[in-house]
Amino acid sequence: MGSDVRIVIVGASLAGVRAAEALRGQGFDGSLTLIGDEPYEPYDRPPLSKAVLLGIMPPDHAALPYRSDLDAKWLLGVRATTLDLENNRVVLSDGDAVEFDKVLIATGVRARPWSNSSEAALDGVFTVRTCDDSRRLNERLSAGPRHVLVIGAGFTGSEIASVCRERGLSVTVTERGPAPLVGALGGVVAAVAADMQRDHGVDLRTGVTVTGLDGDSDGRLCRAHLSGGTALDVDVAIVAQGSIRNTDWLAGSGLAAGPRGVTCDAGCRAFDINGIVTDNVFVAGDVARQPHPLYDYQLLALEHWGNAIGQAEVAAHNMIHDGLRRRPHLEIPAFWSSQFGVNIKSVGIPTYSDQVVITQGSVADRRFVAAYGFRGRVTAAVAFNQGKWLDFYRGLIESAAEFPPDFDVMDRADPFEVRPSELPDPAVLSHGPTVAVTGHLPTERRVEFVSLPK
């Protein structure tokens, strides 16, 4: 690709930086600009709800390493406000504009704030998405709050609850659904997560919502009201109710961009609002919504670290290759979490299932693999402290292997019992799902996650 080509990447975090690296790695020698609204060097987010909050990793250690010969123009601390596809330029919050030949949208998501803005502004109310969030919360947790409230038991909320217990803090978790992680893992496996929290001394309240937060006369959080009429004295509340996709700046751009993300093809090329694929606009990371052939070509929006990297690499490749040399992004989704001393790993899409079976290990010991199936084939697997087996299950998913699996394996402690995977109606979750399976193709849409109703 000619050295006169200008590529602009909006969103200077994981997906953006990995795409920039891949572009240079594949020999792109045109001009490269990264625009990011955070004033810092790019950093990694997974430690923000784990090691950083535990106080064992300083927030600035989470910096993302990137190749030294990136030779990019960094515009940090400035927001992209408009994507002008008529003139191929990105307009910035400081009034400037940057012209491009190709643009990559990698603006990710932001934490869904507490819905009542005056309550959200109380001292002691936090969300965790950025390193500033995590630094501030770490300071507050280190100061030894009397009682912490975590609102929403998705992955972020559960990890934070785990950190609180590890720090010896007393903590209540409220979850609108029937169990922690239920939106991502289904009821059978989520029940294990619930036991885990209770065993570690978390005051877990399921089927409960927080109806209001009170402040004292100094504007400090002091109380939370729960559905059912009870109140809790709390001095810290962490709102972990999922995320909002950063697509507002794309309004009016003519792209198929909205609350569920920016829709693109399997090659990370954005669709316009008519469903026609663009040539010069690409999407990667949490903000992308992409069809996956293994999941009926349904449009998936995933908030997974590995997905951001995979899409970034494919997007970068396709930005500088044409036609038949373009690549699809066909990776099987995967993510991990670590909480209460358990390493949770997943491959495939557990929400895309109607049944589940424990294939290896023992739930009682919290070391097991659960395989998920949908209409007679394996679609996902989740491991609790058994992550090293998941490559095998990835193979089963990729080869559309039969469900329930008919093979015998080592270490089968629990009876082989196929059960409904118990995915709740997303409307009853208090946090956004980490996986959204939505879309119109082709057959029955058993699982559909939508943004949380306000």
Add this chain to the structure above:
Amino acid sequence: MSRAQLFERITDQANRPNPYPLYEELRETRVAPQDNGSFLVGRYYDVMALLHDPRISSDLHNRGPGLPGADRAGDGPESFLKLDPPEHDRLRRLTTRQFGPPHSPDRIDSMRGELAELVTNLVDGLDGKGRIDIVDDFAYPFPVSVICRLLGVPHEEEPRFHAWADALVAAIDPRRTSADNEQVKAAQQAQMEMAMFMAGLIEDRRRNPGDDMLSGLANDSGPDGQLNTVELVTNSILLFIAGHETTVNLITNGMLTLLRNPDVLERLRAEPELVPKAVEELLRFEPPVHLLGQRTPIVDIEIDGVTVPKGSPLVLALASANRDPERFVDADRFVPDREDNQHVGLGSGIHSCFGAPLARLEGQMALAELIRRLPNPRLVEDPPPYRPNPVLRGPRHLLVDCG
């Protein structure tokens, strides 16, 4: 000769210096059934898949009667290397607590100083010698001392460990049949003596704990409880053997490869920061463990249309997988700064090398110092004489002229 004798040819001493053409032959077919009832697999993606396959056991009790290895099941208590989950997981977890993160994050890192001192002393001893043997003068004494220090074996006992290790390693040879009584007896004797010694040492560490790993293993108790003395003895012997012979080969194969590629040696001399990557490439290019012969499917499995019946010995050729051109560009070339180097030199899956962080550190420190300090090293003999063991493959001697 046919593919049905590939295993025999690979393990033939005559092919020890260069088994790679045989591995190439192996990769031409995906599964090679052998005359002796075992099945050989050598392509990267197949080996990788089998290493993560929960239908594949590491416990010889699952071997069908009369098949190679079946007679070795039940020889005595087994280390976690030869066990399946959940026992494997429990023992490995208990052992990891004392070895690495999250409970002992600094165990290996804190040995850097000691390792550097050992390396420096050994290389000092080579000063002025015109001809050295990398194996006897350096690669052998180094890991023995390291593993003894890690475990907390007193320095003066180290020579005994050498002798035991020799006897035990000889018995890992897969060509051994029950007819090789001498070797078996020697190994059993060594195993017994070493077990007695370790039991004594453990007893002592229970009374006088130090900050060594054995003290930790003997005294710490976590959610899984504690290792009992038999488990402790068996697994510390495993750590000793596994953390020992393999590293000798890593260092020796490393020097051999560098001497065969003088341009790379020069480059590493100029860019020592490249050594960690070069060690990674060594683990791919000349891995210390060539074959995993301990695997057995517990149900019939199918690979590329070939059924491997339940109970059959399954041999995973790691060294072959590492040279698979389907996975690695220029697979037969040693590229010290190779990118995307996901080799299986240290295995993968639940049995992936327990000692990997230590092996890497030892390899890096040893090679860096040898590269830095050996003046104008030249290979005396190519190929050098090899040890008989085709599994833990490496030169018996590596003579080098310096100066």
